[in-house]
Amino acid sequence: xxxxxxxxxxxxxxxxxxxxxxxxxxxxxxxxxxxxxxxxxxxxxxxxxxxxxxxxxxxxxxxxxxxxxxxxxxxxxxxxxxxxxxxxxxxxxxxxxxxxxxxxxxxxxxxxxxxxxxxxxxxxxxxxxxxxxxxxxxxxxxxxxxxxxxxxxxxxxxxxxxxxxxxxxxxxxxxxxxxxxxxxxxxxxxxxxxxxxxxxxxxxxxxxxxxxxxxxxxxxxxxxxxxxxxxxxxxxxxxxxxxxxxxxxxxxxxxxxxxxxxxxxxxxxxxxxxxxxxxxxxxxxxxxxxxxxxxxxxxxxxxxxxxxxxxxxxxxxxxxxxxxxxxxxxxxxxxxxxxxxxxxxxxxxxxxxxxxxxxxxxxxxxxxxxxxxxxxxxxxxxxxxxxxxxxxxxxxxxxxxxxxxxxxxxxxxxxxxxxxxxxxxxxxxxxxxxxxxxxxxxxxxxxxxxxxxxxxxxxxxxxxxxxxxxxxxxxxxxxxxxxxxxxxxxxxxxxxxxxxxxxxxxxxxxxxxxxxxxxxxxxxxxxxxxxxxxxxxxxxxxxxxxxxxxxxxxxxxxxxxxxxxxxxxxxxxxxxxxxxxxxxxxx
Numbered sequence: 001x002x003x004x005x006x007x008x009x010x011x012x013x014x015x016x017x018x019x020x021x022x023x024x025x026x027x028x029x030x031x032x033x034x035x036x037x038x039x040x041x042x043x044x045x046x047x048x049x050x051x052x053x054x055x056x057x058x059x060x061x062x063x064x065x066x067x068x069x070x071x072x073x074x075x076x077x078x079x080x081x082x083x084x085x086x087x088x089x090x091x092x093x094x095x096x097x098x099x100x101x102x103x104x105x106x107x108x109x110x111x112x113x114x115x116x117x118x119x120x121x122x123x124x125x126x127x128x129x130x131x132x133x134x135x136x137x138x139x140x141x142x143x144x145x146x147x148x149x150x151x152x153x154x155x156x157x158x159x160x161x162x163x164x165x166x167x168x169x170x171x172x173x174x175x176x177x178x179x180x181x182x183x184x185x186x187x188x189x190x191x192x193x194x195x196x197x198x199x200x201x202x203x204x205x206x207x208x209x210x211x212x213x214x215x216x217x218x219x220x221x222x223x224x225x226x227x228x229x230x231x232x233x234x235x236x237x238x239x240x241x242x243x244x245x246x247x248x249x250x251x252x253x254x255x256x257x258x259x260x261x262x263x264x265x266x267x268x269x270x271x272x273x274x275x276x277x278x279x280x281x282x283x284x285x286x287x288x289x290x291x292x293x294x295x296x297x298x299x300x301x302x303x304x305x306x307x308x309x310x311x312x313x314x315x316x317x318x319x320x321x322x323x324x325x326x327x328x329x330x331x332x333x334x335x336x337x338x339x340x341x342x343x344x345x346x347x348x349x350x351x352x353x354x355x356x357x358x359x360x361x362x363x364x365x366x367x368x369x370x371x372x373x374x375x376x377x378x379x380x381x382x383x384x385x386x387x388x389x390x391x392x393x394x395x396x397x398x399x400x401x402x403x404x405x406x407x408x409x410x411x412x413x414x415x416x417x418x419x420x421x422x423x424x425x426x427x428x429x430x431x432x433x434x435x436x437x438x439x440x441x442x443x444x445x446x447x448x449x450x451x452x453x454x455x456x457x458x459x460x461x462x463x464x465x466x467x468x469x470x471x472x473x474x475x476x477x478x479x480x481x482x483x484x485x486x487x488x489x490x491x492x493x494x495x496x497x498x499x500x501x502x503x504x505x506x507x508x509x510x511x512x513x514x515x516x517x518x519x520x521x522x523x524x525x526x527x528x529x530x531x532x533x534x535x536x537x538x539x540x541x542x543x544x545x546x547x548x549x550x551x552x553x554x555x556x557x558x559x560x561x562x563x564x565x566x567x568x569x570x571x572x573x574x575x576x577x578x579x580x581x582x583x584x585x586x587x
Contacts, residue, residue, distance in 0.1 A: 135180070463487060
């Protein structure tokens, strides 16, 4: 299901849906996620035990994080990403000290750290305005209570572990809105962070959720499904008559894979006849604002408090262009023109994001897809008909939006970057990879003709090789150790600076397999240690010549990912060959 369908369902009868919120719904309000809290505990523990001074900013360094993680593993803490990582750290660091836990969580989630985002304000309006009647959360924070107070001018009392018995009575008596904190409230004594605490839910709150699940559909936002006891609650609803009568709609950030526990739950729900769907979204804020815009008869005073920001034209005079040295070169090429056309694909049944991504991967750079109000595509129409045989009902030319760097078109930015990557790699010994919201062009060690890589090899000595003495770790998922390899690469992304779009370039080193990167830290440090000033400048020149050819220094180059096709099928990107630069205003 896409956001358009979810919006249509919700806006028609918002009272039919309850909400289930995880930590992801509070991120834009300035509060930490579970992962943030885990790394904060690691940093504090390491500094205390080793008498070190490491700031939160220092934790952005992969080398620092790796050192701390190795230290924690040596002392019996859970591995990074383990199912019990969150609870394991609380148990080992706080023991049975509930008061110490409360003070720690209270400091992280203090009122003065809360900055209500548009998403939290919308949710406050939905609950305070009677549009939504019930919400559950695993969060400890007070974001929703604060949002209801600010937007609706009402007081919202949360049901939590202390006083949980009243939650069911409130539901039975329809004393809406109802807001339940399944893991407690840091302002009170009862909070749940330890394994034995999370092994089962409070009976009264659990029963309230099961009863609510038999009366309302549910929209899940900002929650990954990592808590087994919570997922057990969802499955418990399925064992009762009339589960989720208006559907179970689980939202997740576009491009991130759906977790197995969520897939299993949705499959089980569908088997019970529930309208259960996974809905990819850009952000929690974007989703909630989309829903709010489509609700009719909104109170004007609430709408004004939600739409605090408005677009205003400003005129800030810029200084005149400088003429004096020194000249500062920037690592960005101007994008003079993006594609203006694409294909619009129509389907016999709603197209799922996962299916579109699989088609794109299987095409090897021949088909490019994205999904918003319509399904956008680049590629030969015949190739789409073959790849989507039996699913397509029509293909037509459509306009490609120019503002791909702003919501709600951010999903098109990834599509454009991927198509541009294959455009720059066409006919060259370069591989294309996507990782962490950026594209990489990688020197292909197995290309038949590597002559175009000779300037890069001459400048750096080599373009690829093995990381001597480094093998990947053996895990349950990867039972065989593999040799770690490296290759020179160029990381790039499209970004807006001022009034124009730029292609940001950053020479990098790619590691195979990707999971071996953290094991190759020492090698990477040595490989790029001297890439400053003159060497970086020369390396940038080599890469620009490699991807754009022998064009003049201040020319425009047109690139496309395919060798044929109409304007709508084969996108054209117009890139300038001269990087951005600056000069001093005066001598």
